[in-house]
Amino acid sequence: MTIIKNLSSVTNRIENAALQANRSPADIQLLAVSKTWSAEKLRDAASAGLTAFGENYLQEALLKINHLQDLNLDWHFIGPIQSNKTKDIAQHFDWVQSVDRQKIAQRLATQRPKDKPPLNVCIQVNIDNEQTKSGVSDTNLFTLASNIDALEQLNLRGIMVIPSKTDNPEQQHATFHKAHTLYQKLAKTYPSIDTLSMGMSADMSAAIAEGSTMVRIGSALFGQRSTPTSTGQVN
Numbered sequence: 658m659t660i661i662k663n664l665s666s667v668t669n670r671i672e673n674a675a676l677q678a679n680r681s682p683a684d685i686q687l688l689a690v691s692k693t694w695s696a697e698k699l700r701d702a703a704s705a706g707l708t709a710f711g712e713n714y715l716q717e718a719l720l721k722i723n724h725l726q727d728l729n730l731d732w733h734f735i736g737p738i739q740s741n742k743t744k745d746i747a748q749h750f751d752w753v754q755s756v757d758r759q760k761i762a763q764r765l766a767t768q769r770p771k772d773k774p775p776l777n778v779c780i781q782v783n784i785d786n787e788q789t790k791s792g793v794s795d796t797n798l799f800t801l802a803s804n805i806d807a808l809e810q811l812n813l814r815g816i817m818v819i820p821s822k823t824d825n826p827e828q829q830h831a832t833f834h835k836a837h838t839l840y841q842k843l844a845k846t847y848p849s850i851d852t853l854s855m856g857m858s859a860d861m862s863a864a865i866a867e868g869s870t871m872v873r874i875g876s877a878l879f880g881q882r883s884t885p886t887s888t889g890q891v892n
Contacts, residue, residue, distance in 0.1 A: 687709070785832060814851060
């Protein structure tokens with residue numbers, strides 16, 4: 658019942674933010690950030706109506722994907738990508754939102770099974786130029802986009818950003834506006850681009866106001882994470 662109540666609350670927040678921005682709520686997709694939560698919890702979430710799940714930790718995600726293969730779910734990898742992870746990501750996920758290097762893109766394309774549709778890709782942009790955060794700089798974004806667009810087994814869908822944490826609404830809007838401007842420039846060049854992944858539990862309203870098409874929500878759906886078990890999942 659908790660996930661049903663939380664999903665209703667999040668859906669209402671998305672609808673209200675969209676209407677205030679003169680946008681259609683249907684244009685904003687909800688991605689459930691499910692890292693550390695058990696497969697059973699995700700099954701409950703799917704029963705409540707969620708269909709897209711974002712995972713940060715590969716080995717944990719592979720267990721859940723296998724456990725829930727009877728459900729028709731979309732799996733998004735949203736964590737940092739190391740070279741030794743690309744094969745499993747290419748084989749088991751529908752989306753990768755955290756591509757920030759040509760080397761990783763090339764490996765994903767080469768390792769994507771030919772009998773699967775092209776892997777949907779978002780480029781992660783380091784929108785606030787933080788030294789400790791993954792992502793391509795805005796100045797290198799367009800070169801990487803061109804290289805990804807040329808790879809047959811990848812489908813360039815847009816960009817993903819994780820802004821600096823701030824409670825300042827003006828700063829939130831400024832950062833999201835910058836991301837939306839980059840997104841619009843890319844979309845003019847690449848017709849396949851339709852996804853601006855930005856906004857989380859604490860700042861989704863500002864993100865939607867500035868043009869987000871996908872919000873990544875964890876705690877507002879599942880609650881605060883407790884101490885993980887030995888398998889990395891929360892019971």
